[in-house]
Every structure is written in C-alpha cells, then in structure tokens.
Amino acid sequence: MNWLRHVRSQVWFCVAAGAVLTSAAFSVFGVWYRHWLPWLLAAAGAAACIRYTAGYGDRRTLFCSGAFSAAISAMFLVGSRIMVQPPAFAGIGKNDVFPFAGLCLLVWAAVLSLFRFLALHPFPVAKHPAPADFRSRLASWALWSALLAAAWLPYFLTYYPGLMTGDSFACLVRAAGWAPVNNQQPVLYQLFLRIFYWAGGLLGSINRGVALYSLTQMLLMASVLGYALYWCRRRGCPMPYLWVTALFFGLNPIYGKYAVTMWKDVLFGGAMLLLTLFFADTAEKRGKNLLTRGGMIHFALISFAVAFLRNNGVYVLLFSFVMLAVFCRVRIKRIGPALLAVLAAILVIQGPVYRAAGIPQNRFDESVGVPLQQMARVAAKDGRMSERERTFLNRMMPIEAIKASYNPFTVDPVKFSHKFDYTYLARNKREFFQDWAGMLVKNGKEYAVAHLMLTLGYWHIGTGNWVVAPGITPWGDETYGIVPYNLFGTLTGVSLKPYIENWNDDLEHFAPTGMSNNIGVAVWLTAFLAVYALARRRYGKLAAVAPLAGLWLSTMAAAPTYCEFRYVFSIFLCAPFLLFFILGRSGPGESDS
Known part of the structure; x- marks a missing residue:
C-alpha cells in the first residue's frame, strides 16, 4: 500500500481528487454551477485534507x-430531498449514487483530518490547578452561578413575570386546581408550580407567583x-x-x-446536564462513586428529577442505565x-401510586406519535x-x-381532531400495534418517508423552527x-425588549451563530x-453520551412535530x-494513541 500513500501525498493528485469530489458533493445540493467561489474554497480544502491524511489512521x-462520514x-442527501414548504419528498434514485459517493469521500477526508488534528493537538490543560479546599470550590461554583444569574436578570425584568405559552398554561391550570392533575404534563412539575401559585395567593397576585417561579427557575438554571x-x-x-462557555x-x-x-423542558434540561456530569464522573471512577451512600443518593435524586420532569424521562433513564451497566460491568x-x-421505585410511583391517587395516565396517543403518523x-x-x-x-x-x-x-392535526377517537385507540393497543406492523410490511417506503419527514429537524443540519416564546400568550391576560x-x-427608563429581539434575530440569521442553535x-x-471516543478507544467516556443518546432516540420514536428546539434543549x-x-x-485504562 506504500504506492497508494505515495500517490495520495502528491499535490497534483490531491488537487484533482479534491476537484472531482467537490463537484460530485456539490451536485447533491445542485449548486456547484451557481456558486463557483464556495466550490473553489471547498475543493482547496478537500485537497488539503487528502494530503494531510495521506497514510494516516x-x-x-x-x-x-468512514462510517460517520457515510x-x-x-x-x-436525504435532507436535501425534503421540502417543508410546500411539503414534499423528492425521492432518491440511481442518479444520486455518484454524488453520494463523492460526498462520502469528501466528508471522510475532512473527518479524518479532524481526527488527526485532535490527536496531535489535545485539549489543553490549565496551567494552574483549581484550589482543592472546600471554601474555594464553593466560591468558584457561586461565582460562575452569580455571573450567569446577573446576565439573565435583565430578561426577567424585561419579560416580567415570565414567558408563557399554551403548554405553560396547561401546567398552570392544573397546578392551580382549575383542572384536575393528570400525567399528560409531568405531575411533579405541576406540584412544583402549585407552590408558586400558593405563594402568589399570599403575595396578593398570581402575577407575583409566576414572577417568583421565573426567578426561582432562573437561579436554579444559573x-x-x-x-x-x-x-x-x-x-x-x-x-x-470556561469564559467563552459562560x-x-x-x-x-x-x-x-x-x-x-x-x-x-428547562428544568428537565438542568437535570439532564447533572445526569450527564454524573455519568462522566462514574466513567472516570469506574463506578466507585456508586458504591458510596452519598454517591447513590446523588444518583437517585438526579434520576428522579429526570424521570419526573418529562414523560419520556423514564425511557432516557432505561437506556442510560443499560449503558451504565455495560461500562461498569466489573x-x-x-x-x-x-x-x-x-428504576423500580420510579415505575411504582408512576404506575400503582398514581392510580391509587386517582391521577390519570398520559394519553396513549401521546407516546405513539410516529407510528400514528406512519x-x-x-x-x-x-x-x-x-x-x-x-x-x-x-x-x-x-x-x-x-x-x-x-x-x-x-x-x-390528527391527534387533536374532533373526529379522532383516542379512547378507542387506548382500549385497543394490541390491535393498533398488530395493524401497524401489518401495514409496515405492505407500505415500508411510506413508513420510512413518514418517519423522515416527521423527525426532519432532529437529524437534518439546516432545518429550523421557532425556538423561543415571544411573550405571554395573548389569552393569558384575559x-x-x-x-x-x-x-x-x-x-x-430604557426598554431592552426591542434590542433583545433584534439581537435574537441577528444571531438566528447570521449563519455561524444561527447554526449554534440548530438541532441537527x-x-x-x-x-x-x-465516534471519536470510540476510535480513540476512550470507551469509558461514551458513558457520558448515554443520557443524550437516550433523549434523542426517545424523541425520534415519539416526536409529535418535526422540529422543536425545547424537546432537545438538554x-x-x-x-x-x-x-x-x-x-x-484520557482516564485510567483509556487509550490516547
């Protein structure tokens, strides 16, 4: 294979290969003949990547x-064939084989170059370690938290008493007792809101109760x-x-x-971040932190927060626990x-305990959005x-x-149609899955297209939708x-609202910053x-990805709409x-070579 490495290292070969692969890749999007400057830059980058990775890996x-690039x-390729307005799927044919192959090879060269660069330039380590004494650690935590809270305080004051949508009121009316508590919205979250509704009563205004909730949530997230x-x-x-992140x-x-x-979704995101960090600690310590009483209590509290702040939280935990058992199998x-x-405690509370308390379960159709759409x-x-x-x-x-x-x-539109009989569906779950499977055999292509279009925003880079609430939904006041x-x-005497809205719009429409808020x-x-951790044999570090992987998989299985930022805010x-x-x-037992 030395001759191949020699050829790949030649400038003429790299330039020619870069031009061919870039042309093929650009034809996937049908833009190469209209945008010559991006094509030229991409071809030059491809040539540099091919030369840089000659003989590497x-x-x-x-x-x-290669698998990641494919x-x-x-x-x-698939995402470019789906149109949101008007809704359409253009399909994929034999003519896409060569462009797809070119795109694969082009991306492969780029990914391999990134792998090599990261291997040669590992993440730097701070020159001065953080103080280990308790007072310094507490001060560090408090300082970062105070910095974020101070940065967010103008939002609280500008949008007082807080931002609310229809989902917000669906929880609030149950927390206030204006509608019966049920598990369509997480019961724990409704009970948490009830504290602030009562506080609003003591303070003389529901506005003040909502404001107290917003302030509390802001401080918790900070x-x-x-x-x-x-x-x-x-x-x-x-x-x-750390400063850039903050x-x-x-x-x-x-x-x-x-x-x-x-x-x-906001507090759930905070719980997911804590769970991810705990899994990272567990990976570093090979599960030793779970052998202590304090570690187990810490783990149980975070797990309960994840399970009871979102109805798909239990599925996230189930997947995460399986992965954790694999990584800590020793x-x-x-x-x-x-x-x-x-896990048993969570299932008992959400099952028999809820039933004994007369709390209705979440509607069945809420958890089978994808099969229903297919x-x-x-x-x-x-x-x-x-x-x-x-x-x-x-x-x-x-x-x-x-x-x-x-x-x-x-x-x-199907689930909430007045002609949709969700009680019939709930009483006939077995028949639903049998008929779903039977129709799958006869309509495999339509099932695949339905799933791809319904979940488009959760896997396609570039697809977007609304991200933040503009204020309090109009009927909240009335x-x-x-x-x-x-x-x-x-x-x-200064209104920040127009500046915030313009700043938000500018960030959304400026590609580099807009992409930082893109789900794909x-x-x-x-x-x-x-994939990088897997390639570098850093198996333990994969444990930290498990909660997010579980969240993404559960979203792909039950998402009711194609692109909702808050669903994957975590x-x-x-x-x-x-x-x-x-x-x-690297941690103990992990390879960095």
Whole structure:
C-alpha cells in the first residue's frame, strides 16, 4: 500500500481528487454551477485534507471515521430531498449514487483530518490547578452561578413575570386546581408550580407567583450551569474555554429567555446536564462513586428529577442505565441492584401510586406519535391495507378525515381532531400495534418517508423552527389575569425588549451563530464526539453520551412535530461540557494513541 500513500501525498493528485469530489458533493445540493467561489474554497480544502491524511489512521480510525462520514452524507442527501414548504419528498434514485459517493469521500477526508488534528493537538490543560479546599470550590461554583444569574436578570425584568405559552398554561391550570392533575404534563412539575401559585395567593397576585417561579427557575438554571463550569475547572479545563462557555450561555438571548420561560423542558434540561456530569464522573471512577451512600443518593435524586420532569424521562433513564451497566460491568453485582431499585421505585410511583391517587395516565396517543403518523400517511396516500386494518383506522378516525388532516411534519392535526377517537385507540393497543406492523410490511417506503419527514429537524443540519416564546400568550391576560410588565423599562427608563429581539434575530440569521442553535448541528456534534471516543478507544467516556443518546432516540420514536428546539434543549446545555470531557485527557485504562 506504500504506492497508494505515495500517490495520495502528491499535490497534483490531491488537487484533482479534491476537484472531482467537490463537484460530485456539490451536485447533491445542485449548486456547484451557481456558486463557483464556495466550490473553489471547498475543493482547496478537500485537497488539503487528502494530503494531510495521506497514510494516516489504523483500521479502527478509518472504519469509525468512514462510517460517520457515510451517515452524515446520507443525512445531507436525504435532507436535501425534503421540502417543508410546500411539503414534499423528492425521492432518491440511481442518479444520486455518484454524488453520494463523492460526498462520502469528501466528508471522510475532512473527518479524518479532524481526527488527526485532535490527536496531535489535545485539549489543553490549565496551567494552574483549581484550589482543592472546600471554601474555594464553593466560591468558584457561586461565582460562575452569580455571573450567569446577573446576565439573565435583565430578561426577567424585561419579560416580567415570565414567558408563557399554551403548554405553560396547561401546567398552570392544573397546578392551580382549575383542572384536575393528570400525567399528560409531568405531575411533579405541576406540584412544583402549585407552590408558586400558593405563594402568589399570599403575595396578593398570581402575577407575583409566576414572577417568583421565573426567578426561582432562573437561579436554579444559573446554579446548575455554574456547577458545570466549576466541574470542568476542577478537571483542569483552561479558563479561556470556561469564559467563552459562560459568555455563550450568558449573552445568547435564547438561554436568557429560556431561564424565565415556564416550561418543564428547562428544568428537565438542568437535570439532564447533572445526569450527564454524573455519568462522566462514574466513567472516570469506574463506578466507585456508586458504591458510596452519598454517591447513590446523588444518583437517585438526579434520576428522579429526570424521570419526573418529562414523560419520556423514564425511557432516557432505561437506556442510560443499560449503558451504565455495560461500562461498569466489573462492579455490576454491586451496582446492578441499585440501578434496578431506582428504576423500580420510579415505575411504582408512576404506575400503582398514581392510580391509587386517582391521577390519570398520559394519553396513549401521546407516546405513539410516529407510528400514528406512519399509518396516517398510508391512509392519506391510499396505501395498501387489509379490510381489518381499514376498519380499525375508520373506527379510530374516518380515513377521509385523516386525508383532510394529515400534515407530513406534525401528527397534531390528527391527534387533536374532533373526529379522532383516542379512547378507542387506548382500549385497543394490541390491535393498533398488530395493524401497524401489518401495514409496515405492505407500505415500508411510506413508513420510512413518514418517519423522515416527521423527525426532519432532529437529524437534518439546516432545518429550523421557532425556538423561543415571544411573550405571554395573548389569552393569558384575559383568562387568567397574568399581565406582562416591562419592569426593566420602568426602573431604568430604557426598554431592552426591542434590542433583545433584534439581537435574537441577528444571531438566528447570521449563519455561524444561527447554526449554534440548530438541532441537527448539536446532534451530529454529539455523534462526532461519541465516534471519536470510540476510535480513540476512550470507551469509558461514551458513558457520558448515554443520557443524550437516550433523549434523542426517545424523541425520534415519539416526536409529535418535526422540529422543536425545547424537546432537545438538554443537548445544547450539555454540548460544551461534553466537548471538554471527551476531548480532554484520557482516564485510567483509556487509550490516547
């Protein structure tokens, strides 16, 4: 193979290969003939990557980088064939084989170059270690937390008493007792909100209760992120990286607004960040932290927060616990019973205890959004189905009504149609899955297209949707007496709201910063870190990815709409810390060669 390495190292070969691969890759998007400057820059970059990686990589590195490159290339190819407006899927044919191959090889060269660069330039370690005494550690945590809280305080004062949408009121009306508590929205979150509703009564205004909630949530999220920054500092993270991370969270209006938005997803994101950091600690210590009483209590509390702040939290934990058992299999006899005990306690509370308390379970159709959408697409496209399957669909919702309601990018028009009989579906779960499987055999392509379109934003780089709430939903004032008030403007005489909104829009429309809020970018960055850890034999570090992988998989299985930032908000919170953990120094028993 020496001759191949010799050829790949020649400038003429690299330039020619870069030009060919770039042309093929650009034809995937149909833009190479209109944008010559990006083509020229991409071709030059491809040539440089091919030359830089000549002869680099063992079989493991080549396989991991190649598999990742093929996956991300498939994402670009399939995603480019889906249109949101008007909704359409253009399909993939034989003519796409050569462009796809070119894109794969181009991305492979880039990924392999990045692998080599990261191997030669590992994440720097701070020159001065963090003080180890308790007072200094507490001061570090408090300082980072106070910095973030101060950065977010103008958002609280500007959007007083907080930001609220329909989902916010769906929780608040149950917390206030205006509607019965049920598990469609997490019960723990409703009970948590009830504290602030009562506080509002004592303070003389529901507005003040909502404001107290917003302030409390803001301080909790600042404390969680402050702890994460302190956690990185203790592990030798250089201060410039910590400051950049702190400024990113502090100055980005998305995180300032989320800090004062009444959504369960915000606190769930904080719990997921704590779980990710705990899994990172567990990976470093090979499970020893789970053998202590304090460590087990810490783990149980975080797990309960994840499970009870979002209804898919239990599935996240189930996946994470399995992965944790694999990574800590040496101590599985001691750790296994503890994991099972935590999981069993969660399932008992959410099952028998809720039933005994008269708390209705979450509607069944809420957890089968993807299968329901696949069946709806088959009905809307006049796909093949047996008489039994047709009868079941007509009982659940008349097929003509399905055709009128079907939207490729959200299942909500079907689920919330007045013609949709969700009680019939809930009583016939077994028949639902049988008919779903039967229709899958006959309509595999339509099922695949339905899933790809319904989950587009969770895997495709570039697809976006609304991210933040603009204020309090209009009927909040009329129905519940919750009135927005620009307290910052009253106190200072300066209204920050237009500046915040313009700043938010500018960040969204400027590609480099807009991409930092794109779900596809965050998902593929996390996947890259996992693949890099696998290629470098840093197996233990993969444990920290498990909670986010579980969240993404559960979202892909039950997402009701194609792109919802708040559903995967946790990934954005965890990404900077995961980046440091995986690219940082190796732990015991891990390879860095």
